[in-house]
Amino acid sequence: MKKIASPLPPFWRSLLSLAAAAALSACATAPGPQATGPVTAADVAKAPPVKPSMAPDVAVTPAAPAMASVAQTPVANPVDPLRPDESVDLNAGNAHVDLWSRVRSGFTVPDLDNDYVRRAEQWYSQRPDYVQRMTERGGRYLYHIVEEVQRRGLPTELALLPFIESAFNPQALSTAKASGMWQFMPATGRDFELRQNMFRDDRRDVLASTRAALDYLTRLYGMFGDWHLALAAYNWGEGNVQRAVARNAKAGLPTDFENLRMPEETRYYVPKLQAVKNIVIKPDAFALALPDLKNHPYFLGVPIERDIDVALAAKLAGLSLEEFKQLNPQMNQPVILAAGTPQVLLPYDNASTFVSNLSRYRGQLASWTAWVVPRTMRPADVAKELDVPESTLRDVNRIPLRMLVKAGSTLIVPRTEQVARDVAEHIADNASIALAPDVPPLQRVVIKAARRGETVAAVARRTHTTVAQLSAWNKVSAGSRFGPGAPVVMYLQAKAAQVAMNSEPEPEPVAKVAAKGRVKAEPAEQRSVARAATPQKRAVASRSEPAKRVAAARPAAPTPAPRGAAGRSAGNVKVAEARESTSRR
Numbered sequence: 210m211k212k213i214a215s216p217l218p219p220f221w222r223s224l225l226s227l228a229a230a231a232a233l234s235a236c237a238t239a240p241g242p243q244a245t246g247p248v249t250a251a252d253v254a255k256a257p258p259v260k261p262s263m264a265p266d267v268a269v270t271p272a273a274p275a276m277a278s279v280a281q282t283p284v285a286n287p288v289d290p291l292r293p294d295e296s297v298d299l300n301a302g303n304a305h306v307d308l309w310s311r312v313r314s315g316f317t318v319p320d321l322d323n324d325y326v327r328r329a330e331q332w333y334s335q336r337p338d339y340v341q342r343m344t345e346r347g348g349r350y351l352y353h354i355v356e357e358v359q360r361r362g363l364p365t366e367l368a369l370l371p372f373i374e375s376a377f378n379p380q381a382l383s384t385a386k387a388s389g390m391w392q393f394m395p396a397t398g399r400d401f402e403l404r405q406n407m408f409r410d411d412r413r414d415v416l417a418s419t420r421a422a423l424d425y426l427t428r429l430y431g432m433f434g435d436w437h438l439a440l441a442a443y444n445w446g447e448g449n450v451q452r453a454v455a456r457n458a459k460a461g462l463p464t465d466f467e468n469l470r471m472p473e474e475t476r477y478y479v480p481k482l483q484a485v486k487n488i489v490i491k492p493d494a495f496a497l498a499l500p501d502l503k504n505h506p507y508f509l510g511v512p513i514e515r516d517i518d519v520a521l522a523a524k525l526a527g528l529s530l531e532e533f534k535q536l537n538p539q540m541n542q543p544v545i546l547a548a549g550t551p552q553v554l555l556p557y558d559n560a561s562t563f564v565s566n567l568s569r570y571r572g573q574l575a576s577w578t579a580w581v582v583p584r585t586m587r588p589a590d591v592a593k594e595l596d597v598p599e600s601t602l603r604d605v606n607r608i609p610l611r612m613l614v615k616a617g618s619t620l621i622v623p624r625t626e627q628v629a630r631d632v633a634e635h636i637a638d639n640a641s642i643a644l645a646p647d648v649p650p651l652q653r654v655v656i657k658a659a660r661r662g663e664t665v666a667a668v669a670r671r672t673h674t675t676v677a678q679l680s681a682w683n684k685v686s687a688g689s690r691f692g693p694g695a696p697v698v699m700y701l702q703a704k705a706a707q708v709a710m711n712s713e714p715e716p717e718p719v720a721k722v723a724a725k726g727r728v729k730a731e732p733a734e735q736r737s738v739a740r741a742a743t744p745q746k747r748a749v750a751s752r753s754e755p756a757k758r759v760a761a762a763r764p765a766a767p768t769p770a771p772r773g774a775a776g777r778s779a780g781n782v783k784v785a786e787a788r789e790s791t792s793r794r
Contacts, residue, residue: 377390401424417539429447453471518543581620587613611646658695659714
């Protein structure tokens, strides 16, 4: 882009005035009133931020050597992140072109036309407020995405993909842990060099995630040679799409998107993009309106030379914290590390404001720093060693109660005069925190199984442990049995260990009372109770009658009176015997 000469922006004129005033003061023979003094944090908090007026050319002119002595903090010029060597010219002819026209002119993906597309069109057309919010939010990022898409020679339909992935919300997080505008899963993000650590998550970084998404889509198109299949693979995974294609090919079926068997979500995914494309082509047909978007950057990149608090960076830029995070959502901590964050993104005017205010700022830039835990410690011990409130340490590092911080973890701690240097690059890039339960040390306990052997479940019951624990400790299956007197190993806390060592094997199961000391009736007698005796059986009974009378003459031990069904059965037998005796007489 051709650079157009323009007047020096106002904030640089102010800096030149400061430099000139400082030089005149140094040459004076007697002290006098100082026109300008160091700007403190209190000054910045009280005064409204400097708002530079719009200049024909907003490129920041490099600082003159004499200006270097004015600022204690290194300040770099704002640049267009995609074209850092070119100035941004808002008066250029193409800067006033409607960005939507540029998007429409790059559509090359073949159209879909089916019921799923109609359904998606209807869904969006019935929600004009949602479409308005989504497109206005997307206006912050769309210019840079379109620039990157066209620089790679890709179809501009891809620039619309964040509309259906996240509604252009860079802080979106799905239930499956996909994050950012382009909804990268953690593993896929790492595959495409999106760093994820305790200080930042590049899946939410506007520029880094766009670069990774277009890299991924380009690779998918190279695999399938079809944009519909590439988009389906972006949603469903390339392995699933490859298997679906192979399945259709083996069956002699078409292998295009509309003929593959796939989940309903993926079946609806590509038609949703087609519906958004149709709305962008002709919004009036759906009773929708698109916001005006100019063909120039919404934001500039400002290099970060020193660690700085997120809240202070937002204040120096004249932005609310929420507005700052809309363009810099990758920050996980309250401090921005210069070693791990090459730049912050700021709206065009606010980028100039930030540079101006930062050059005048004389306070501490970062109130937080990183500290690597030398050994496994309790948060209370860390707080005591660093002389910081334990509640502050827990809150900023999100440490729950009753947890230890393991050795090698990185903690965010208040910055002091003793620790004033910026965080090193290897910490900024690889910092992590690992926690462990703060519990007493475990004891190794060995008991013996009963002499007859015991099941794992029985030992677990008497030692108040679980089957899963015992199985793991002793490397046996959950349903197995310990041999007679076999050693059983456990790892328990002191109190639980004492309980386990004092436990006794379960007693032998007591036999049922009904099975002990009861004389069972003969089968013949049981049947005689159930039904009347046949003539043949009565004959047998009459032949044995003398023996019965002899047995009856012997003294018998008293027996308890029969009860219930058994008693009634015995009574019936006696009645039958009495009837037979009467008949014989």
